[in-house]
Amino acid sequence: MTxxxxxxxxDACTYxxxxxxxxxxxxxxxxxxxxxxxxxxxxxxVYNGNFIQMEDEIASIAAVIxxxxxxxxxxxxxxxxxxxxxxxxxxxxxxxxxxxxxINVQRYGPSTGIATKxxxxxxxxxxxxxxxxxxxxVLAPSSVQDSYDLTVEAFNLSERFRTPVILLSDxxxxxxxxxxxxxxxxxxxxxxREKPSGxxxxxxxxGTLHNNVPVMSNFGDEHILRVTGLVHQESGYSSDNSxxxxxxxxxxxxxIDNYQEELPAPFFYGRQAADLIVVSFGISARASLExxxxxxxxxxxxxxxxxxxxxxxxxxxxxxxxxxAKKILVVEANHGQVREQLxxxxxxxxxxxGVNKQNAEVITPSEVLLALKEENS
Amino acid sequence: xxxxxxxxxxxxxxxxxxxxxxCGNGVALxxxxxxxxxxxxxxxxxxxxxxxxxxxxxxxxxRCHRFHGTHGRTLAFVTxxxxxxxxxxxxxxxxxxxxxxxxxxxxxxxxxxxxxxVTIVINNYNYGMxxxxxxxxxxxxxxxxxxxxxxxxxxIDICKLADLAGANYVFRTTIYHVVEMKNxxxxxxxxxxxxxxEIVSPCPTYYxxxxxxxxxxKQLEWLKDKFIPIEEYNQMKDAEKExxxxxxxxxxxxxxxxxxxTRRSRG
Numbered sequence: 001m002t003x004x005x006x007x008x009x010x011d012a013c014t015y016x017x018x019x020x021x022x023x024x025x026x027x028x029x030x031x032x033x034x035x036x037x038x039x040x041x042x043x044x045x046v047y048n049g050n051f052i053q054m055e056d057e058i059a060s061i062a063a064v065i066x067x068x069x070x071x072x073x074x075x076x077x078x079x080x081x082x083x084x085x086x087x088x089x090x091x092x093x094x095x096x097x098x099x100x101x102x103i104n105v106q107r108y109g110p111s112t113g114i115a116t117k118x119x120x121x122x123x124x125x126x127x128x129x130x131x132x133x134x135x136x137x138v139l140a141p142s143s144v145q146d147s148y149d150l151t152v153e154a155f156n157l158s159e160r161f162r163t164p165v166i167l168l169s170d171x172x173x174x175x176x177x178x179x180x181x182x183x184x185x186x187x188x189x190x191x192x193r194e195k196p197s198g199x200x201x202x203x204x205x206x207g208t209l210h211n212n213v214p215v216m217s218n219f220g221d222e223h224i225l226r227v228t229g230l231v232h233q234e235s236g237y238s239s240d241n242s243x244x245x246x247x248x249x250x251x252x253x254x255x256i257d258n259y260q261e262e263l264p265a266p267f268f269y270g271r272q273a274a275d276l277i278v279v280s281f282g283i284s285a286r287a288s289l290e291x292x293x294x295x296x297x298x299x300x301x302x303x304x305x306x307x308x309x310x311x312x313x314x315x316x317x318x319x320x321x322x323x324x325a326k327k328i329l330v331v332e333a334n335h336g337q338v339r340e341q342l343x344x345x346x347x348x349x350x351x352x353x354g355v356n357k358q359n360a361e362v363i364t365p366s367e368v369l370l371a372l373k374e375e376n377s
Numbered sequence: 378x379x380x381x382x383x384x385x386x387x388x389x390x391x392x393x394x395x396x397x398x399x400c401g402n403g404v405a406l407x408x409x410x411x412x413x414x415x416x417x418x419x420x421x422x423x424x425x426x427x428x429x430x431x432x433x434x435x436x437x438x439x440r441c442h443r444f445h446g447t448h449g450r451t452l453a454f455v456t457x458x459x460x461x462x463x464x465x466x467x468x469x470x471x472x473x474x475x476x477x478x479x480x481x482x483x484x485x486x487x488x489x490x491x492x493x494x495v496t497i498v499i500n501n502y503n504y505g506m507x508x509x510x511x512x513x514x515x516x517x518x519x520x521x522x523x524x525x526x527x528x529x530x531x532x533i534d535i536c537k538l539a540d541l542a543g544a545n546y547v548f549r550t551t552i553y554h555v556v557e558m559k560n561x562x563x564x565x566x567x568x569x570x571x572x573x574x575e576i577v578s579p580c581p582t583y584y585x586x587x588x589x590x591x592x593x594x595k596q597l598e599w600l601k602d603k604f605i606p607i608e609e610y611n612q613m614k615d616a617e618k619e620x621x622x623x624x625x626x627x628x629x630x631x632x633x634x635x636x637x638x639t640r641r642s643r644g
Binding site: 060064070092218221228 | 421483486
């Protein structure tokens with residue numbers, strides 16, 4: 001059944017997690033993500049799941065990873081300072097290949113910044129917060145509906161790829177109320193991690209790969225599981241062999257980067273083969289779309305690309321859709337973190353115009369409109 | 378003579394271990410495996426989780442479920458595991474640095490929550506893996522690679538701390554007292570809620586060498602002579618106590634554990 005509700009972004013993420021099958025939440029209160037913690041404390045017991053408020057964000061993500069290794073779909077929610085604390089264990093989840101979801105509600109930073117105010121400045125922090133070469137998945141919703149849909153997708157992808165998936169929300173989206181169509185579990189395509197079926201004796205937790213993803217048991221299952229953040233062999237026992245290390249670390253990237261067609265593709269709006277293309281994500285994409293629609297109604301030829309998967313950066317799609325543009329406007333409430341990715345895609349910097357805002361307020365349609373008109377004149 | 382049943386819990390094919398000759402980690406592992414065998418614990422319902430450091434490698438030599446996370450956080454990871462898989466018997470084997478420095482917060486909160494975990498702390502008074510620096514449990518004034526003229530900071534008694542925080546069971550012993558060690562690990566495994574077994578252990582490579590305790594025989598004699606039963610220790614005058622440490626059972630109670638608390642709160 002599909003129900004229509006008026007929800008905040010934070011509420012939508014929480015209902016989506018429950019409907020995607022999440023039955024474990026561990027967290028630590030932090031503005032502007034706290035409502036997720038509060039709502040989980042109410043809902044988890046109702047759904048026979050577990051809620052635990054841990055002593056800090058390090059412990060929160062640790063408990064989430066532990067619960068996932070016990071077989072539960074598990075998640076946490078946080079914001080910049082908490083994300084920083086979680087980074088080491090997010091890297092552990094990438095290395096040990098533990099499915100988990102982190103809702104990161106971006107707020108103004110660095111450091112404590114302005115706790116209640118908006119920003120989109122965690123683009124690089126979610127990607128490279130944890131040391132070492134690894135890949136992970138980051139999705140960015142642009143509406144409350146999208147917060148619902150992409151949270152469901154985040155759980156599916158974490159189970160499919162056995163990796164941490166971060167949902168990049170923000171303080172504005174977290175608290176704005178919009179109409180949401182809630183598709184309930186029966187109507188959702190839900191992915192469950194694959195479980196081993198072969199003989200128990202001689203089972204190797206990292207030995208059987210499907211699409212480069214290991215078929216792993218859970219703690220407490222009859223197939224004995226061995227998990228470590230050290231470089232490990234197929235058995236899950238540690239190793240310092242250089243060849244094993246290289247194969248493992250390359251597979252951790254390959255298992256995601258080579259399957260990008262399974263990740264949410266960018267949306268393209270407006271005119272195809274346009275001279276002017278706006279690239280944006282999150283709530284800034286809403287302002288951008290409004291501006292693009294306005295200029296197109298005035299006879300411009302503008303297009304708009306909304307990134308939904310931020311990491312791995314959809315280089316192929318972006319190159320394909322933007323290669324004909326004379327000018328690309330990158331609209332983001334940070335110093336230009338996505339713009340840097342377009343430069344690394346090979347777009348010359350002079351073709352790129354950043355429409356940036358760093359005053360803790362959202363980017364408005366009129367600001368994008370102004371930039372578009374300047375470029376068209 | 379103990380039977381060979383304990384070997385079903387030990388990955389014999391992965392031995393010898395990486396530990397130095399004279400290290401107590403292997404002795405503790407055997408005591409743990411013997412306790413598992415005597416309790417006939419099913420390997421698929423048994424989890425050994427360990428911290429980072431020398432003792433953290435113990436998971437490389439077991440045949441039950443094994444978890445090896447990040448430095449200091451083992452108890453937080455296992456709190457999550459235990460909430461969703463309460464039927465698993467979880468043992469967290471940590472070093473003194475892992476537990477009492479970087480992991481101190483999780484240690485206190487796990488005891489406070491009374492999570493159903495047997496925590497074994499192998500206390501060799503220093504960070505062995507990184508070359509013998511002092512930990513919060515290294516006694517006052519001892520020599521380590523970061524306290525060449527004597528450790529300037531006081532230490533802390535994690536047994537008393539666990540008791541105060543709400544643990545159901547607390548026992549301290551040493552690597553010398555092998556039968557006692559096995560028996561009380563076994564007793565801890567029979568409890569619900571948070572148990573702490575602190576095992577004081579020799580580090581011949583760093584701690585014993587820096588502090589001129591002598592060879593491994595001397596180190597074991599030191600453990601034998603210095604650690605006296607808690608009942609005797611409590612009878613001593615304060616001045617006398619300074620030359621000794623207590624061993625034995627500090628706490629044994631049956632307060633509800635975290636799982637019972639969370640289920641009770643649902644009514």
